[in-house]
Amino acid sequence: MSTITPELGSLALSVLMAVAAGLIGSFAVMRRMVLAADPMSHIALPGIGIALILGVNPFWGALALLLLGAVLIWAVERRMRIATEAVIGVTFAVALAVGSIITSGEELIDALLGTPARLTLREAAFGIAGALIVIAFVLRERNALVVRLVSPEIALTSAVDVARLDLYFFLAFALTIGLGLRFLGVLLMGSLIIIPAAIARRFARGLGTMLMLSVAVAVACTVAGTYVASLAGRPSGPFIVMVAGGLFFISLVRRRET
Amino acid sequence: MRLGSTDVIRGVGFSLPRGSCLAVIGPNGAGKTVLLRALIGALPHTGKITWAAGTVLGYVPQKLDIERDLPLNGRDFLRARAALAGSSSAMQAEALRSVGLPEAVLSTPIGNMSGGQFQRLLIAFALLGRPNVLLLDEPAAGIDAPGQAQLNEVIHGLQDTRAMTVLLVSHDLSVVYRYADYVLCLGRSGACFGPPRSALTAEALYEVYGQPLGFHVHDHS
Numbered sequence: 001m002s003t004i005t006p007e008l009g010s011l012a013l014s015v016l017m018a019v020a021a022g023l024i025g026s027f028a029v030m031r032r033m034v035l036a037a038d039p040m041s042h043i044a045l046p047g048i049g050i051a052l053i054l055g056v057n058p059f060w061g062a063l064a065l066l067l068l069g070a071v072l073i074w075a076v077e078r079r080m081r082i083a084t085e086a087v088i089g090v091t092f093a094v095a096l097a098v099g100s101i102i103t104s105g106e107e108l109i110d111a112l113l114g115t116p117a118r119l120t121l122r123e124a125a126f127g128i129a130g131a132l133i134v135i136a137f138v139l140r141e142r143n144a145l146v147v148r149l150v151s152p153e154i155a156l157t158s159a160v161d162v163a164r165l166d167l168y169f170f171l172a173f174a175l176t177i178g179l180g181l182r183f184l185g186v187l188l189m190g191s192l193i194i195i196p197a198a199i200a201r202r203f204a205r206g207l208g209t210m211l212m213l214s215v216a217v218a219v220a221c222t223v224a225g226t227y228v229a230s231l232a233g234r235p236s237g238p239f240i241v242m243v244a245g246g247l248f249f250i251s252l253v254r255r256r257e258t
Numbered sequence: 259m260r261l262g263s264t265d266v267i268r269g270v271g272f273s274l275p276r277g278s279c280l281a282v283i284g285p286n287g288a289g290k291t292v293l294l295r296a297l298i299g300a301l302p303h304t305g306k307i308t309w310a311a312g313t314v315l316g317y318v319p320q321k322l323d324i325e326r327d328l329p330l331n332g333r334d335f336l337r338a339r340a341a342l343a344g345s346s347s348a349m350q351a352e353a354l355r356s357v358g359l360p361e362a363v364l365s366t367p368i369g370n371m372s373g374g375q376f377q378r379l380l381i382a383f384a385l386l387g388r389p390n391v392l393l394l395d396e397p398a399a400g401i402d403a404p405g406q407a408q409l410n411e412v413i414h415g416l417q418d419t420r421a422m423t424v425l426l427v428s429h430d431l432s433v434v435y436r437y438a439d440y441v442l443c444l445g446r447s448g449a450c451f452g453p454p455r456s457a458l459t460a461e462a463l464y465e466v467y468g469q470p471l472g473f474h475v476h477d478h479s
Binding site: 030142143144146147150151152153154156157158159160200201202204205206207208209210 | 295298299300315316317318319322324327328329330331333334335337338339341342343365367368380383384387
């Protein structure tokens with residue numbers, strides 16, 4: 001399979017992935033999904049392990065399990081409505097454990113922390129298409145998502161199909177994690193979705209500012225972190241998250257006026 | 259109606275003429291909120307709910323727990339509803355006027371609004387869907403006395419000017435007597451239904467709440 005210029009392909013993909021992460025993260029943070037976001041990315045690991053055993057590109061294995069995980073969270077949340085955190089936490093911790101047993105050595109480190117990217121053409125094309133789908137979904141459905149997060153009941157009387165919207169939201173969330181695995185790895189991708197949105201939330205007093213700030217921070221962290229990692233020849237995930245975490249702590253200094 | 263394995267409401271039947279106001283009363287846990295949520299189709303139930311043809315529901319939920327730092331302002335919230343209903347920005351301004359809110363609330367984060375302001379914003383939000391039936395779940399809960407009075411005026415103003423049918427859950431029996439055409443009481447032993455003056459006898463209230471209530475109707479007529 002042909003390899004496109006690693007710099008160009010992965011830069012385009014990483015920027016679009018960060019835009020998607022900033023958008024989906026904004027709604028995840030507003031919906032109080034902060035703690036669920038992180039473990040959700042862990043379910044990708046057994047997918048990567050299984051794909052490696054079968055000799056398939058690990059990206060597809062990861063994606064398949066992430067989408068499965070999204071449907072699982074959706075179903076659990078619908079059935080139980082409350083106390084989903086324990087179920088999510090346990091399920092995804094087990095996934096991480098199983099995944100780390102069937103994946104080994106260097107591949108495990110890459111999967112956990114993100115590799116300096118070398119993308120196949122097909123992977124880059126799929127990634128870019130996926131990011132565009134997530135971006136389009138959030139922008140198109142933002143009104144329904146706003147009403148849904150304020151109250152599911154008023155969403156229902158506003159002709160919003162809440163169950164379907166939730167399912168699409170979780171799938172878009174899982175897809176975003178899948179897109180970022182290459183750059184941040186299983187352990188850290190959740191935080192690229194959450195941290196920029198958490199920073200934006202400290203400053204924003206309206207939806208527009210929230211979305212724009214979150215996207216800007218996500219893109220800045222991804223580009224800066226990936227660049228530093230490539231200079232150091234190390235996995236990119238830890239650097240991206242260090243930049244994001246640094247910005248978050250700086251943002252704590254500013255007191256929000258209410 | 260069942261929640262889990264518990265019968266929450268059983269054997270409730272009533273019908274309501276267009277443009278009238280029904281107050282739903284009863285002690286905590288009697289199933290008032292459950293009834294409203296069943297009426298909007300948010301909860302499964304057995305039995306039959308029939309709305310007149312052309313009925314459009316507007317729902318104002320019980321006091322919502324909005325985080326203070328939620329980055330959504332009044333404009334984001336109303337604009338979302340208007341976009342979903344395909345209504346114009348003129349309608350948004352009119353909805354705000356109908357509930358007596360100033361334009362300034364558009365740039366206020368919804369978590370920073372006072373209880374009364376947010377409750378009126380929720381009503382404005384519901385109006386954007388052009389409802390002819392408005393269901394309100396304890397709209398005045400947790401709101402100070404002037405705010406409650408204002409809210410009651412808004413609700414009954416809407417009933418008069420827009421010929422809206424209103425179903426509201428209330429704990430305030432004086433409001434029930436003053437505004438409601440019909441009252442539905444959900445109580446420990448079954449339900450009662452009728453115009454407040456005939457349905458809300460001392461005995462009926464005792465049945466509903468399980469203890470005597472010191473409430474007097476001042477008949478000025």
